[in-house]
Amino acid sequence: MAEQASALGSAATPSRRRVDTLAALLHEPKVIGGGGFILFLVLAALLAPLISPHDPLEQDLMSGALPPVGFAGAQAGFPIGTDDLGRDVLSRLIYGTRVALTVAFVAATLAAVLGTALGLLAGYFGKLTDGVISRLIEIWMAFPPVLLSILIVAIMGAGVASVITAIAIIDWTRFARVVRAETMAQAKADYVTAARVIGFSRFTILLREILPNIAPLLVALLTLEMGIAVIVEAILSFVGLSVSSDTPTWGGMIAQGRQTIYQAWWVFAAPLAALFATVLAFNQLGDGLRRALDPAMRR
Amino acid sequence: MSAELLRITHLSAVSRASRLPVLRDVSLEVGRAEVHGLVGESGAGKSTIAKAVLGILPQGISLTKGSIALGGRDLLALGSHERRRLLGAEVALIPQDPLTALNPGRRIEAQLTDGLVLWRGLSRRDAKRRALALLNEVQMREPERVLRAFPHELSGGMRQRVLIAAAFALEPTLIIADEPTTALDVTVQKQILRLIRAMQARHGTGVVFVTHDLGVVAQICDRATLLYMGKVMEEGSVEELLSSPHHPYTKALMAACPRYDRPGRGLEPIPEAVLAACRNEVAAFDGSLAND
Numbered sequence: 001m002a003e004q005a006s007a008l009g010s011a012a013t014p015s016r017r018r019v020d021t022l023a024a025l026l027h028e029p030k031v032i033g034g035g036g037f038i039l040f041l042v043l044a045a046l047l048a049p050l051i052s053p054h055d056p057l058e059q060d061l062m063s064g065a066l067p068p069v070g071f072a073g074a075q076a077g078f079p080i081g082t083d084d085l086g087r088d089v090l091s092r093l094i095y096g097t098r099v100a101l102t103v104a105f106v107a108a109t110l111a112a113v114l115g116t117a118l119g120l121l122a123g124y125f126g127k128l129t130d131g132v133i134s135r136l137i138e139i140w141m142a143f144p145p146v147l148l149s150i151l152i153v154a155i156m157g158a159g160v161a162s163v164i165t166a167i168a169i170i171d172w173t174r175f176a177r178v179v180r181a182e183t184m185a186q187a188k189a190d191y192v193t194a195a196r197v198i199g200f201s202r203f204t205i206l207l208r209e210i211l212p213n214i215a216p217l218l219v220a221l222l223t224l225e226m227g228i229a230v231i232v233e234a235i236l237s238f239v240g241l242s243v244s245s246d247t248p249t250w251g252g253m254i255a256q257g258r259q260t261i262y263q264a265w266w267v268f269a270a271p272l273a274a275l276f277a278t279v280l281a282f283n284q285l286g287d288g289l290r291r292a293l294d295p296a297m298r299r
Numbered sequence: 300m301s302a303e304l305l306r307i308t309h310l311s312a313v314s315r316a317s318r319l320p321v322l323r324d325v326s327l328e329v330g331r332a333e334v335h336g337l338v339g340e341s342g343a344g345k346s347t348i349a350k351a352v353l354g355i356l357p358q359g360i361s362l363t364k365g366s367i368a369l370g371g372r373d374l375l376a377l378g379s380h381e382r383r384r385l386l387g388a389e390v391a392l393i394p395q396d397p398l399t400a401l402n403p404g405r406r407i408e409a410q411l412t413d414g415l416v417l418w419r420g421l422s423r424r425d426a427k428r429r430a431l432a433l434l435n436e437v438q439m440r441e442p443e444r445v446l447r448a449f450p451h452e453l454s455g456g457m458r459q460r461v462l463i464a465a466a467f468a469l470e471p472t473l474i475i476a477d478e479p480t481t482a483l484d485v486t487v488q489k490q491i492l493r494l495i496r497a498m499q500a501r502h503g504t505g506v507v508f509v510t511h512d513l514g515v516v517a518q519i520c521d522r523a524t525l526l527y528m529g530k531v532m533e534e535g536s537v538e539e540l541l542s543s544p545h546h547p548y549t550k551a552l553m554a555a556c557p558r559y560d561r562p563g564r565g566l567e568p569i570p571e572a573v574l575a576a577c578r579n580e581v582a583a584f585d586g587s588l589a590n591d
Contacts, residue, residue: 021378029312091516126358189392189400190395190396190399190400191400191401191410193355193390193392193394193400193401193402193403194394194400194465195402195413195461196355197353197355197386197387197390197392198387198414198417198418199383199384199386199387199388199414199417199418200413200417208405209402209405211401212404212405213402213403213404215404231445
């Protein structure tokens with residue numbers, strides 16, 4: 001009984017409970033590491049005009065292809081060198097986080113909303129609804145994603161909006177599949193039966209009983225999808241289908257750096273490293289959130 | 300006649316996939332304030348009857364014949380909306396597994412007050428007061444704290460008490476208890492049985508108690524119906540059933556119960572001859588249907 005009492009003690013008040021969740025999040029090293037890096041990127045994106053040493057578009061052919069600090073021929077004021085047109089790589093990298101993060105947050109959220117809605121419907125209503133949505137998912141996934149995104153961008157025209165649309169339209173299936181399976185599992189649980197016996201409508205059960213229980217999974221999935229979105233945006237930038245070339249993007253920098261890889265490898269390596277670190281951070285954060293938010297795993 | 304609460308008549312059901320009968324012409328009556336045991340081994344159809352009453356039969360099973368009347372109204376003849384209204388307010392379920400029957404993501408308070416807000420139109424505050432009274436009634440320690448807790452913070456026995464409180468919340472006339480003590484250990488089991496019995500007597504609620512345990516039947520039930528392969532084998536008051544069983548299956552089932560006062564004697568399985576006789580009885584019944 002004493003043990004029960006102490007276990008109950010931890011749930012003293014709702015606000016206390018929220019503090020508990022926060023504490024659990026802060027005890028997860030992956031959340032601290034991954035989340036910290038993402039926070040750092042968000043700040044960099046917001047404060048880009050203040051912290052960038054140069055205008056990312058400013059060309060200076062006299063100081064083209066300068067190497068990073070520490071290499072022979074480096075110039076003060078260009079910490080990771082310049083590209084062949086003399087633009088500051090660090091400044092371009094900082095401005096590049098803007099497109100990368102915008103696409104990551106917006107596209108992943110849209111894909112999550114679309115996929116979750118369809119996954120919930122398919123998983124709970126079953127029968128014809130499930131049949132139609134499941135076939136749609138299968139057809140969708142059989143279609144080559146790069147081709148589909150090129151098609152979408154070709155129709156909508158280049159730009160951040162079309163990149164976001166493309167990612168949301170392609171990747172909703174990831175959410176739909178997982179949410180459908182999880183909804184099916186939850187729908188079999190006795191508490192759903194209990195809610196049916198009380199007489200709640202199916203939508204009430206879906207939104208109030210089932211959705212909150214798949215939320216931790218969704219949060220993790222959403223974070224992973226943000227990492228994927230960053231890569232897809234880079235790929236589309238790489239092939240020149242993202243934003244116009246006067247907006248610095250990591251993918252665009254990689255494409256441009258590839259041409260001068262033997263003369264100025266840092267132009268290629270810097271955005272690649274940023275991309276790698278960002279995706280890793282999103283993945284770590286997602287994994288950490290999944291652990292921290294799952295009440296069963298926490299205890 | 301007015302004492303009758305639930306009347307199931309000639310209820311038959313088949314499995315859609317295999318077309319095999321699941322229930323065979325089951326008839327039974329449950330009086331007001333009566334605890335009626337549905338006894339049988341796995342697959343005997345006891346849970347199917349419970350689910351048919353609650354209107355939550357799995358998709359693979361369909362009713363082919365018969366009626367289920369609650370307080371004189373035929374449930375199967377009602378439209379789905381009216382049926383939900385009637386069932387929601389009049390019938391409650393105490394589920395089998397207290398570990399999965401509470402939503403892990405919602406506080407006990409929300410789960411206890413759901414029905415009160417939906418069917419009684421209580422405000423959240425009044426519903427909370429009622430929930431607190433219910434928790435006191437099921438002898439829960441620290442009910443205030445339990446209301447604020449999430450299910451995983453409670454023990455199995457505490458959760459089952461919460462579920463019993465939830466079942467009685469709307470003052471239903473009928474409660475379906477689907478093996479509510481199977482997932483609990485024996486000492487807690489006894490407390491829970493006493494609690495259900497006491498609550499049921501105080502509120503005058505009829506209970507359909509699904510179980511495979513004759514010991515539980517002896518402790519809590521007034522009357523019982525014994526099922527085998529979806530067919531009623533024997534029905535009667537518990538004293539009658541347990542002291543002078545008529546049907547060979549009942550006798551064999553009683554003999555098969557483990558007896559701690561007779562150590563040294565192992566478990567006795569039900570003799571094959573008795574099972575064969577039961578199967579013949581079922582087969583004869585199926586044959587009589589085919590001849591119709």
